[in-house]
Amino acid sequence: MSERATIRPVEVSTPQAKPAAPAAPSTTTTTQAPTIAVEELRAFYGRAEQLKGIDVELPANQVTAIIGPSGCGKSTLVRCINRMHEEVPGAHAEGRVLLDGRNLYDPAVDVTAVRRVIGMVFQKPNPFPTMSIFDNVAAGRRLTAGRRAGMREKVERALRGAGLWEEVHERLSEPGMGLSGGQQQRLCIARSLAVEPDAILMDEPCSALDPIATLKIEELIAELKRTVTIVIVTHNMQQAARVADRTVFMLDGRLVEVGPTKQIFTNPHDPRTEEYVTGKFG
Amino acid sequence: MSEDRLARLALSGRRKFKDRAVRGAMLGATVVALVPLVLILYYLVHKGLSAWSASFFTTDPTGQSFFANKGVGGIRSALLGTIVMVALASAIAVPVGIGVALWLVEYGKDSWLAKVVRFFVDVLTGVPSILFGLFIYIVLIVGTGTSFAGYKGSLALALLMLPIVTRSAEVVLLLVPDALRESALALGAPRWRMVARVVLPTARAGLVTGSLLAVARAAGETAPLLFTAAFTYKTSFNLGGFMNSLPVQIFNDVTSPTEALVNRAWGAALALVVLVLLLNLSARLISRTGRVA
Ligand SMILES: Nc1ncnc2c1ncn2[C@@H]1O[C@H](COP(=O)(O)OP(=O)(O)O)[C@@H](O)[C@H]1O
Ligand SMILES: [Mg+2]
Numbered sequence: 001m002s003e004r005a006t007i008r009p010v011e012v013s014t015p016q017a018k019p020a021a022p023a024a025p026s027t028t029t030t031t032q033a034p035t036i037a038v039e040e041l042r043a044f045y046g047r048a049e050q051l052k053g054i055d056v057e058l059p060a061n062q063v064t065a066i067i068g069p070s071g072c073g074k075s076t077l078v079r080c081i082n083r084m085h086e087e088v089p090g091a092h093a094e095g096r097v098l099l100d101g102r103n104l105y106d107p108a109v110d111v112t113a114v115r116r117v118i119g120m121v122f123q124k125p126n127p128f129p130t131m132s133i134f135d136n137v138a139a140g141r142r143l144t145a146g147r148r149a150g151m152r153e154k155v156e157r158a159l160r161g162a163g164l165w166e167e168v169h170e171r172l173s174e175p176g177m178g179l180s181g182g183q184q185q186r187l188c189i190a191r192s193l194a195v196e197p198d199a200i201l202m203d204e205p206c207s208a209l210d211p212i213a214t215l216k217i218e219e220l221i222a223e224l225k226r227t228v229t230i231v232i233v234t235h236n237m238q239q240a241a242r243v244a245d246r247t248v249f250m251l252d253g254r255l256v257e258v259g260p261t262k263q264i265f266t267n268p269h270d271p272r273t274e275e276y277v278t279g280k281f282g
Numbered sequence: 283m284s285e286d287r288l289a290r291l292a293l294s295g296r297r298k299f300k301d302r303a304v305r306g307a308m309l310g311a312t313v314v315a316l317v318p319l320v321l322i323l324y325y326l327v328h329k330g331l332s333a334w335s336a337s338f339f340t341t342d343p344t345g346q347s348f349f350a351n352k353g354v355g356g357i358r359s360a361l362l363g364t365i366v367m368v369a370l371a372s373a374i375a376v377p378v379g380i381g382v383a384l385w386l387v388e389y390g391k392d393s394w395l396a397k398v399v400r401f402f403v404d405v406l407t408g409v410p411s412i413l414f415g416l417f418i419y420i421v422l423i424v425g426t427g428t429s430f431a432g433y434k435g436s437l438a439l440a441l442l443m444l445p446i447v448t449r450s451a452e453v454v455l456l457l458v459p460d461a462l463r464e465s466a467l468a469l470g471a472p473r474w475r476m477v478a479r480v481v482l483p484t485a486r487a488g489l490v491t492g493s494l495l496a497v498a499r500a501a502g503e504t505a506p507l508l509f510t511a512a513f514t515y516k517t518s519f520n521l522g523g524f525m526n527s528l529p530v531q532i533f534n535d536v537t538s539p540t541e542a543l544v545n546r547a548w549g550a551a552l553a554l555v556v557l558v559l560l561l562n563l564s565a566r567l568i569s570r571t572g573r574v575a
Contacts, residue, residue, distance in 0.1 A: 140470075
């Protein structure tokens, strides 16, 4: 606990504080991850409002999928959650994102701490091209001045957590770019895990991958939710149905419906959701 | 039917002829452009090599034999002076230039201040090199009432190099994919650490290449040194005093009436070209190891 970037004040930290060394996902232990609550979130690119007031809760240790047609604001929403949205020149967000009750948009909150607590995996696998497999995983800690001691163990645990250890442990010093696309994406997941985040946001993490690599990542997601809260954007409804506990349907910068995945796909309350999940548009 | 179409779409005889004529004209123009280049290289190697000897590189120019055709000495002080002054100029211009480029790409972006800086960098790129010498002359020699000095030559060269380094570094830094920056920031890296650990290593080869090209450019410049570092015969490592340099020695020698001195100029010119060529070659080799184009 001491070495993780904590942005939760003591009084709201969860009673079951995470151990400093989270268990490897292969064991069945579950560690308590935080709940993320998005409240009245509005996001702008310049003056164009692209999120028009989003309220949604992303429960602890669950996978929440975000679906919706292209351009409806899925990426914008996840990028607001770890405050990456504000890196776009001219972009800003209004509203609140609460991590176990603590507002991440509070001016007192350090934005780099937010990103260490909420990791992110992007659409295209993007290992750092100058770095070896080992250094890619270690990069997260080095970039954030995390403690250097025990780096080897940390890297191994992160690679195991991303289901990549068996495939790469004999060539850790080779370039990360030499891996296949699916392996590169799991390397990126390992890179996020090495910072020991409480939540991970994935923006269409499988859209550049083949079906087998996709399946591996989906299995991985099911493992990871034991230790972290997961939000996954996907344009693939089968994928949402396979991995997500809850599903959010968005349209045109607004949230249309949120509920258990099964209900969203079999018994949606909103006609627009029904049209979308039955493939009538999108 | 497809045969018909093929026949209809075939180039007519007239157009084929035009095509050949244009191609011929372009080939001719290329040859015309190459002729002076080949001639220059031929004279340079021919005349330069005959001036070269082992002692040519290890002796200073003597300066005595204005009308004698023997014992004019070599280019040691010029070669070493060029290396020392260009090294100091690079030590100033490369870090500052890359620093300015980093600021432009990572922080300034499209702000008005960045636009102003870019504008001035562009203006500096187009300034004739003699003006850099003149500027240093007026500020550091006339202005302070002091004499010529190697470091003043270095400063003039650094001014010349600065916009070249900045421009090329900016282009290379822009080639680093934003996805890498985003990944680093999303890991919780502070901006400067993202720049130091991800952007700079990714752009390394391109930055070195751009800097080496600027070094090569500076090594061949006469005008910034003429009235800042001036000219001397003796080898000197004292940047506070007069310093010799290859371009200035060539400038002096080639205008002299003495054949031996003109020959010395050819030898020095060949040495300078070889030096610049080596710099360019290493720039090319290093750029091949790059992660971004
Ligand atoms: N960098 C940007 N600058 C301006 N507008 C943007 C930018 N990124 C996204 N948008 C706009 O914001 C809206 C939502 O985009 P996005 O969140 O990427 O949608 P999704 O991920 O659901 O496809 C779109 O209309 C898009 O055009
Ligand atoms: Mg998107």
